[in-house]
Amino acid sequence: MTADLIVIPARFGSTRLPGKPLLKIAxxxxxERVTEVAHAAAEQAGACDVVVATDDTRIAEYARNLGVEVVMTAESLNSGSARAHAAALTRPSLPQRVINLQGDAPFIPAALVAGLIAALRDNDADVATPVYRLDWSRLDRLRAHKLAAPFSGTTCVRGTDGRALWFSKSILPAMRDEAKLREDPASPVWQHLGLYGYRMAALEWFAATEPTPYEQLEGLEQLRFLESGWTVTTIEVPPPQHALSGIDTPADIAQAEDAIARLGDPFPGA
Structure with missing residues (x-):
């Protein structure tokens, strides 16, 4: 019996990038990239399974050809967390912890995913998610990217204990006297990586409740937890080498391929 489950939600019908899970990067x-990360993380963590959760037969067939277990979920499910919950319910016994590894984040290291599993095993957080602090050059690039894709990239405001205070598609916090702040090489902005870990009780609560007002405004499902008083802890991680907030537009694909050309391909055996 496995204690944990990594779920990769994968939808074909992305508004901005239809068929996104099947599009190629380099x-x-x-x-393929995300499932490889998930399997490597599960091996590192131990006692962990991997499934793809989808509502599309094309994605299901492709995932099975990759050798990945597939769970078909209802098309009406409106978030990756809801698909993760639906996938968890199909297991012979409910997992204790569920990792929601977004299917459009191909450069998240397997060690980071395994580390999130370890963090949930070692503390009593309801939800855990990784963040990294932006230096000024990364922040400038994020600002420039948002001119073309304003809802790509999520920032986090967090307490000194690592507890998440808020997430936003806007760049938070607002900064007075930025010129002086730039004397410090690290900006005050934390960027969120599209990866969540839940205790099963928190995920079951999420699936049973309606979307909350700020969740709907921002398009960020983790705000449902914050608006309702659950504790979301953030795990500080190093800035990823291939720094992309997610693949949401054709420009993001071009940017990803450029990063691979410059920095190398993190896919094993590439």
């Missing part, structure tokens, strides 16, 4: 599909 010769390998997004789904």
């Amino acid at each position: 010769g390998r599909t997004l789904l």
